[in-house]
Amino acid sequence: MNVSLNEVEATAKRATRGAGYSWGLAEEAAKATRWLCAHGQNGTGALAQLLQLDLASTPKTHAPSDLSGEWQSENQLCPLVTGALLSDCAHRLNSSPISIRNVAVPALLLPFAANAARFLATCVSVDYDHALAETDGFDLSLDAPIPDRAHQVSVHLGGQLTAPAPHRTRAEPDPTDWTVLNRFAHRTYAPATEESRLRGAGAGLSDND
């Protein structure tokens, strides 16, 4: 199916919240998923894959435990938590690259590297195990598909943007992924009760006047 990027963003936000993340991280996931789709990547697939890993139920074990040195944890890192941190720490890239170990669905780091690139007004490169992504915040260039899981990621300043991916104005989520996201999103909706139906919206049900 063909959906607007606004629908991608709204669905991703609710889904991420439904999967147990904070509202702030759900907002990040929404923007990140939209950014990936706008750059021709399978953002909805990446988010659906991540949410099914259920990392939000044990958040501390999937967040970098220490910011000095390499970012890692006892388990695989969550790319939303790590990505948001990367974006928040953009200024650190001016002094040294950021190394990250063992990240789930690492495609989701890219939009945050793009935030950093825009913030620093320069190109940022993300080196995965066997793939290189470069972004200036507005365009994205990839030399190989990004793996589902990365053992080692290095984020540093610089890059060429050799073959920027064309921008997209629509997304075509895989129906299975879209169903997964909507299933998570549904958890944020309050069950319909007759009381809520009558009271919650503050209006009656008939409009015949």
Place this chain on the structure above:
Amino acid sequence: MNLVSTDIPRRDPAQVMRLSRLGSLHQCRLSFMRQLTRRMARENWAFMRPVFEIDENGVGHAVYTAQGPDRAYSLVAFAHDLPPEQRSDRVIAEAWDATFALFDGIPTEQDIQRLSQNVPLQEAGRVSESELSLSRANRSVRLWKHVVDRLAAGQQPDLEQIHKVGYLMRTTAVYGSGKFGAADREKIANRPELHAPFQAEMLSVYLTRTFVRDLVQHMALAKGGMQTADLDPEIAQWLGIGNSTGLGMAPFIVNHPVLFNNWIMTREEALARVRSLQTASEDEARHFREIYDRSKLSMSWWRSEHPVQIEKLASLNADLAAINSYLDQNDLTQDHPWDRLIRWSETALGEEGQELLASLVLEPYGDLVDGLTGCMADGNAQAQVINGGMTVDQVRTAIQDRFGWALDLEWSAEANCARAWYVSEEKLEPRLGERFEEPIAEYEQPIAPARDAALAYADLENWQDDRSIAEFLLRHPEHRHTIRRAQIGLVAPYGELRDNTISAGVMPIDMLRAKLSFFGATHFDPRSDRWVRICMYAGAPYPEDLNAKTADLWVYPELSQ
């Protein structure tokens, strides 16, 4: 924002952003409807009705095209025969008297065919990147019947009845910005004619009004045949389009702090510019007095049965009496006349009257303030990105500046957190519930920035001043949305409500009115504390009468009428 010398500063956000004041806002010349009609007249837009295929039962479709200098936009309208028991203005309705899409360009037969299978279903259908909005409307049953019956009998409708209701149909939702498959805002944001906020939606409603006028004539003719009267254009002019709005708009202004800031700040800048004028010409003073008198006539038609609104209208009427006598006794040409008027209003009037004057003093000064309308869109996506290098101390200060009033509030007290905003699984209708009476807390939406600011502030107090906010956020992801807002507040001083949105006494209609006033709505008629009916385009010229003379001041009725 262009810099024009202003001796008088903009009003303090702490004064402006109170809900009771925002709930007293009136339309002004920066309003989105008036921006649109001025532009269409200035650019000499052409209007056509290439299709009107509606049967004697009022079922069928029509197309209305507006042709601007570079692009055309078409309203594709579907008319239905709706059984009364299905007529509801709630989001949970599933059928309507009429349904619409605004098409980007001129639709082909295939486009209309595709839309005919989707638009009547509204949320249950899908539109495409070729559509800019999706909407629906229901008849005002009483006025519709009155107008059809009168015309069919060869008579004109009673103007009194028209002023009482204001419209033949009211829209119950106008969806834009990528909803249900429509084009994203980004597709149109850089077009000059749609750059300002909600221009596609306002155009859709403008064309809807013409369709409704044509439809009522058509239905009268089907009933009355040869003896049917043609609706008098002077009367037709007073038919606006209603809108029935529920809670969806309240989260909107909380969720779009930069956009909302830009609306408020633009009006505040316009007001500061006018207040800074040392003198006014006789013409300018006369123009203001005339517009004031005309606005009183419009407000005299404003009715409501809601107790809160009855009280507000009484306060407004008392304010009008006070303004009358001020204007009788004071010159408006010398000694900073507008600043004097505004300062006097702050001592002598309620918020209704104060905000009415703040809107009206802009009227003589189109040259000075209309250019500001270019600042009302939100083009600052980067504002959403958190600056993690900011220190804990800096963020604490940012929170204190905007939410100082909220930090000492007893947030666990029932009265201060009695409500919770949530989304129902029933067609995703936004609702407001009682936290301590309904099982809704776990579904709460983040529409309580003040409470969340207080929670974040409490945790920040345990952190060293010079630590980076990035480190804090790694340990406290639950405060991430709040820290983002605090930073947005630094570039959007008017982006934050200075009131508790979950208190036992919160009036969501204040938030609705704030937004609707910027659309240019009039005749606010709350149906409850969270539901309001308004009128749009009443008095506006229809496409065939739209020109430089009629395009702007239509919202103020001519006194001779």
